[in-house]
Amino acid sequence: MSSIALEVKDLVKSFSLDGAMINAVDNVSFQVHAGEFVALVGPSGSGKTTMLSILAALLSPTSGQVLIDGQDLAQMNEKRRVKLRREKIGFTFQSNNLIPFLTAQENVEFMLRLNGQADKAGRVRSAEILARLGLSDRLHNLPAQLSGGQQQRVAIARALIHNPAVVLADEPTASLDTERAFQVVETFAKLVHENNRAGIMVTHDLRMCQYVDRVLQMQDGKLVRAVETKKEIMELAHGAIKH
Amino acid sequence: MKNTFLAFYLALKEVLRNRGRFLLVSMVIALITLLVLFIAALGEGLANGNRQYVANLDAQLIVFLDKSDYNISASRLDTNTARTIRRVDGVADAGPIYTSNTEIVSTEKPLKVSLLGVEAGRPGMPVIIEGREFRGGEAREAVIDRNVALRSGIKVGDVIEIRSTQGVDDQFFTLTVVGMVDGQSYFFAPTIFVPPATWEQIRPQSEADLNSDTPFPNIIAVKLADPSQVEVMKTRLIDQVSKIEVADIVTTINNIPGYAAQQGTVQTQGFFTLLIGVLVIGGFFQIQILQKVPQIGVLKAIGSSNGVVGWAAVIQIVVVTAMGVGIGGVLTYLFSLGLPPTIPFVFNGVRSFAAIILLLLIGPLGGLVSIIYAVRIEPLKALRLG
Structure with a gap:
């Protein structure tokens, strides 16, 4: 078994709503190994986006632990969390992913600049990863000149270019048509596996689960089910396709 | 140092890739500059017209008739x-x-x-x-x-x-x-x-x-x-x-009839023009930052520090302001060449220099609110994850 890239232990995140405390994430524990691609699914309000925000070091948990590459988020001040986000985490968002005034290649290279790795080798690597994602002829295009699917692929390249321990994706297919959505998630999965990263994708679209290694299902802030065998995962994904 | 380079990189890339928009703002600043420098140069010219002889005297003190209140016209000595x-x-x-x-x-x-x-x-x-x-x-x-x-x-x-x-x-x-x-x-x-x-x-x-x-x-x-x-x-x-009273050169100048009132008027005009400049530039950059909230959210979420975001905003404001002041300065100079000598217009005075320094400061001053706003943007809210 490969090393644990991400470990969540007894995680709780509470919010105050109209004077009452609500547990958006309620005592959740799981691990993700390097080279494993996990889908976090659940209905709206199930707590998956809150979970992702905590994993991305954008939100502090109320209690519990999140260890990324062995480093405990709870022990970090804001400066160290920013450093962790820069070095250990890759992130793609639903939309507005890219810096609009940087070209596709510059967007990818920006992660290297942030990490002080923007050299000639980094430039070659960014061109290679974009070529792998079918964007070799779009290196110098601005985001506005790219389709939604192309923008998502650039975001995936950016999320992986600096070899983070964990790659997080928040509804990466939300703004894509079905065909492009499958393409994007398939490519994402391939790169996570090839680069031996831990990938976590939040999605409400169960059809996308066919490319992941494990599905974690959340409801009311709790982790209610873990689908771990390929057969079960495919049944879940195909069931969604049939519906 | 890395943060500064990154801030420069982001700020200049954005300006270069949105040349039209930023040039437009620079032109607005250039017009404000033209107005401020014109008022400053007129003020300098008017002041010169009033005080030049006294200011250039090869003397340190001026003697007046006692009780003439340092008024040259009212003084008549033995x-x-x-x-x-x-x-x-x-x-x-x-x-x-x-x-x-x-x-x-x-x-x-x-x-x-x-x-x-x-x-x-x-x-x-x-x-x-x-x-x-x-x-x-x-x-x-x-x-x-x-x-x-x-x-x-x-x-x-x-x-x-x-x-x-x-x-x-x-x-x-x-x-x-x-x-x-x-x-x-x-x-x-x-x-x-x-x-x-x-x-x-x-x-x-x-x-x-x-x-x-x-x-x-x-x-x-x-x-x-x-x-x-x-x-x-x-x-x-x-x-x-x-039967005498004695004043230094500065006191003598300030007591030239109408001098203080005239300079006060010119300085008030200049002040309000600068104030308008601060508000215009502040307004523009605030709108721009509001439009860029998701973008700043992404920058922070992927690991850009507040320093990078803040400095990028400062550098951008300084660059745009400097461009505007530069264009405005050249325009004012060209404009001054066409003025007849009867118009008291002195473009090379201390006042014009001070106006240029003030104009360079109004950009960052006007953009201060937007810079603070940019630094305070929370990625979670900007990306609507919270």
Whole structure:
């Protein structure tokens, strides 16, 4: 078994709503190994986006632990969390992913600049990863000149270019048509596996689960089910396709 | 250091990739700059027109008649006061100055000038840049300010005719221009200098004054042996010379009738123009930051520090402001070339320099709110994850 890239232990995140405390994430524990691609699914309000925000070091948990590459988020001040986000985490968002005034290649290279790795080798690597994602002829295009699917692929390249321990994706297919959505998630999965990263994708679209290694299902802030065998995962994904 | 490079990278890439938008803002700043510099240059020109002669005097103290409130026109000293002052220990020299005004009528268009009587070689007589000083006594010779030459075409060696009201009649006097001085405007008019006895004869005067041939100086310019002893000498002069009051050059300038009010007006105009500039630039950058909230959210979420985001905003504002001020400065200079010499416009003054520094500061000042806003953006909210 490969090393644990991400470990969540007894995680709780509470919010105050109209004077009452609500547990958006309620005592959740799981691990993700390097080279494993996990889908976090659940209905709206199930707590998956809150979970992702905590994993991305954008939100502090109320209690519990999140260890990324062995480093405990709870022990970090804001400066160290920013450093962790820069070095250990890759992130793609639903939309507005890219810096609009940087070209596709510059967007990818920006992660290297942030990490002080923007050299000639980094430039070659960014061109290679974009070529792998079918964007070799779009290196110098601005985001506005790219389709939604192309923008998502650039975001995936950016999320992986600096070899983070964990790659997080928040509804990466939300703004894509079905065909492009499958393409994007398939490519994402391939790169996570090839680069031996831990990938976590939040999605409400169960059809996308066919490319992941494990599905974690959340409801009311709790982790209610873990689908771990390929057969079960495919049944879940195909069931969604049939519906 | 890495943060600064990153901030420069982001700021300049955005400006370059959105040239049109930023150039438009720079042009707005350029127009504000044109307006501010124009007001500053006019203010400098007006101030010069009023104070230039006094400001350029080779003297540290000015002696007035007691209780004249440092008002040159209201002061009229005894003829022998200058001699008394010269005998005071610590005084290097003292020159009486007689002020009036007249009109040169031998030019194509009559030209109003300040008529100053001064003694050649004494404080009050400016440095000659062309020709020579006039002879003393009642010599019908004059030294003119270069501004008179620029406006009228009069040159050294020319004979000019001036009109002067003597009692109730106009009389005309001819003077030979023997020399030229530079930068000697007084009371909004270029100046001609004549010997005191000549001044007494040709100055406009009332019927009552016509009976006297004795010129009474308005003020006396005092050059000190040790220019650093202004305060000591002021007290000593007042103690040793009767019926006088003494002021330094700055006090004298500030008491020129209308000077303080005029400068106050010009400075208020300049201040409000700068204030408008701050609000316009502040408004623009605030709108821009509001449009960029998701983008800043992404930058922070992927690991950009507040320093990078904040500095990028500052650099962008500085670059755009500097561009605008640069364009505005060039426009003002080109504009000034087309202005006639009658308009008091001095673009190279301290005031213009101060205005440029202030204009460069209004960008960051106006954008301060947007910079703070950018730094405070929470990625979670910006990305609508929270």
